[in-house]
Amino acid sequence: MEDEQLRDLPSMSLIEQERSRLNYRHRYYKAIRSTIYVLVVVAAVAVLIATLFLPVFQITGTSMEPNMNDGDIVIAVKTTNFQQGQVVGFYFNNKLLLKRVIATQGDWVEIDEDGNVTVNGTLLDEPYVIEKSLGISDIEYPYQVPDNGVFVLGDHRAESVDSRSSLIGCVAADEIVGHVIFKVWPFRDAGLVD
Numbered sequence: 001m002e003d004e005q006l007r008d009l010p011s012m013s014l015i016e017q018e019r020s021r022l023n024y025r026h027r028y029y030k031a032i033r034s035t036i037y038v039l040v041v042v043a044a045v046a047v048l049i050a051t052l053f054l055p056v057f058q059i060t061g062t063s064m065e066p067n068m069n070d071g072d073i074v075i076a077v078k079t080t081n082f083q084q085g086q087v088v089g090f091y092f093n094n095k096l097l098l099k100r101v102i103a104t105q106g107d108w109v110e111i112d113e114d115g116n117v118t119v120n121g122t123l124l125d126e127p128y129v130i131e132k133s134l135g136i137s138d139i140e141y142p143y144q145v146p147d148n149g150v151f152v153l154g155d156h157r158a159e160s161v162d163s164r165s166s167l168i169g170c171v172a173a174d175e176i177v178g179h180v181i182f183k184v185w186p187f188r189d190a191g192l193v194d
Helices: 002-008 012-052
Strands: 056-058 073-077 087-092 095-104 108-111 117-119 149-153 176-185
Touching: 056 176, 087 149, 095 108, 095 117
Parallel strands: none
Antiparallel strands: 056 073, 073 176, 087 095, 087 176, 095 149, 108 117
16 A cells, blocks of 8 residues: 555656746746736836926827927926016916917017007017917007916917917916927927927
8 A cells, every 4th residue: 555655746846846936937927927017116206207297299180280280299397487488388278289489578569450460569470370360369559468378379370269369368387288399200200399
């Protein structure tokens, strides 16, 4: 009977093979678990950076044509210092709008019937505008930008609803999400935003 029991026991080589297989399986699952942890941390850091420092926007609408079109994806950088000509993003009625900074607090803005924009008595050179237009405007000119305000216009002046309309008016500087710096989609148009 003892001989039968000894015959039923696995050989040392089979025991070593099974032990090796179990060790490999343990290392394999440990490596997968570590990889998943690393991917989760990387994703969390990417979301944190995108939320806090580099927001990513998808453009909807035609107010910034021809420079930015419906469906384009752009990257912005958070800032509190805005300069004339920068494209900025801000929320209005739970919708993200992108417009170009024309003037900041204390500046005087005037737009004539032909769509020529003057800031503090100086006519702006606006190479990003294809066709000038007074557009949708119900404010009185000359208009002084209030404290903490930013006067913004869309590049497609005939279609854009922006600071010329009392509906939107000047945007409070602390409501601006970021300054658009780079277009990433579509790839053929990828590059710095003017």
